[in-house]
Amino acid sequence: MRAALAAHDFGTVFRLARAEARISYSKIAAECDMKPERVGLLARGQGSVTTYEKIARIADALRVPGRLVGLAPRPWETSAGPARTAARDQGDPDADGGDVRRREFFKASARTGLAVGLPELTRPRAGGRIGSDYPERLRARTARLRRLDDVLGGGDTYKVYLGEYASTKALLRDATYTESTGRALLSVLAEQAQQAGWAAFDGGRHRDATGLYEASHRAAVDAGDTELAGNALAFLAYQTVSGDRQAGIGIASRSVAEAGPGAAPGVRALLYERLAWAHAVAGNDVEAEQALEAAQGALSEAGGHRQPDWVAWVDQTELEIMTGRCWAELRRPLRAVPVLESALARYDDAHARDKSLYLSWLADSYLSAGEVEQAATVTGRALGLSSGVASARPRERLAPVLRRLGEHRALPAVAAVLEQARN
Known part of the structure; x- marks a missing residue:
């Protein structure tokens, strides 16, 4: 039900209401001020509800808290009741709702196409001519949309x-433009394919992700954009390494070579990070450390150089987190814990999906070091942050940590976090 509400999939909401709460479609229609046949069509997967007024009406009729559908608290909600006060005292991130409401707002904006602050962009008519400035305007739009990934999971984006x-693919097919403008459009297309592929991967659509990464690589090669071509391979390596470690290392090595030594420092830092990760997953500690050192060297050159927007998130804190993740994967907790603790203390909780993922490696390292209670505490934080984020990865990452914690369920701290994971 929560997933359906977050997606504004009211057909599923209505089906669940009838199946689980025995509320008839006619009753739902009457309370929501809708025609019964409209409710039935929605329940059969036909049509959607997109207007604010109708969403608010459904939320009020079914007593759905506003935050679950991307709205401000409804008038009937009590913001300072005893249950909410208790939740706040217990550290429930939903109690005050700041980060959660921010995510819900961005979800609603993403679903309805309300890209807040996006540069205006008039789409050319089919067969229309595109000016030389259009690709950069489109790239600016792509960069602004990328910011949704800071707070939302792939299921939403x-x-x-x-x-x-x-x-953009249709534009390349239908519009007219010069050869140089066409290459620039292909570069933007490669960038967009990578972003869509990342969202697919994050949302558990692995086959779609692979297809989009491969399409991105082809577009980048055709555009002559070696940096994006290398990054497409880095994405493929990151996805491949969990299933085929040697293949993942091979693709990650190709990504570094394809971008070349002339790539922007931030790009080289990112690609070396991904190579380090591939080696860490394969258990190659020497090679992983060498790649991390290469990433640090590239990042130290970044000041004063113009970087592509798609590597803007690669900074010293992010590199430290990747370093800690690699040492955690290599079962070197004495090296992993200090760097992860330090970096994550500076990492904003607003990046809920990513921070919950990174905390899972910290919890894993505490377990490897025998610090079970501390591992349970960190796991609880990760579970709290991942709640309501439409990403498959945090739960996937936390599953083996929870299994390891299960061996110590007699400890009160562990029993509490196992109960939290069940709810």
């Missing part, structure tokens, strides 16, 4: 990013 990619 995938359709948005895929729609942008499909629009």
Whole structure:
């Protein structure tokens, strides 16, 4: 029900209401001020509800808290009741709701196409001519849309990013433009395909992700954009390494070579990070450390150099987190814990999905060091942050940590976090 509400999939909401709460479609229709046949069509997967007024009406009729559908608290909600006060005292991130409401707002914006602060962009008519400035305007739009990934999971952003990619692909097919403008459009298309592929991967659509990464690589090669071509391979390596470690290392090595030594420092830092990760997953500690040192060297050159927007998130804190993740994967907790603790203390909780993922490696390292209670505490923080984020990865990452914690369920701290994971 929560997933359906977050996606504004009211057909599923209505089906669950009838199946689990025995509320008839006619009753739902009457309370929501809708025609019964409209409710039935929605329940069969036909049509959607997109207007604010109707969403608010459904939320009020079914007593759905506003935050679950991307709205401000409804008038009937009590903001200072005893349950909420208790939740706040217990550290429940939903109690005050700041980060959660921010995510819900961005979800609603993404689903309805309300890209807050996006540069205006008039789509050319089919067959229309595109000016030389259009690709850069489109790239600016792509950069602004990328910011949704800071607070949302791929389950919320995938359709948005895929729609942008499909629009640019149609533009390349239908519009007219010069050869140089066409290459620039292909470069933007490669960038959009990577963003859509990342959202697909994050949302558990691995086959879609692979197809989009491969399409991105082809577009980048055709555009002559070696940096994006290398990054497409880095994405493929990151996805591949968990299933085929040697293949992942091979693709990650190709990504560094394809971008070349002339790539922007931030790009080289990112690609070396991904190579380090591939080696860490394969258990190659010497090679992983060498790649991390290469990433640090590249990052130290970044000041004063112009970087592509798609590597803007690669900074010293992010590199420290990747370093800690690699040492955690290599079962070197004495090296992993200090760097992860230090970096994550500076990492904003607003990046809920990513921080919950990174905390899972810290919890894993505490377990490897025999610090079970501390591992349980960190796991609880990760579970709290991942709640309501439409990403498959935090739960996937936390599953083996929870299994390891299960061996110590007699400890009160562990029993509490296992109960939290069940709810």
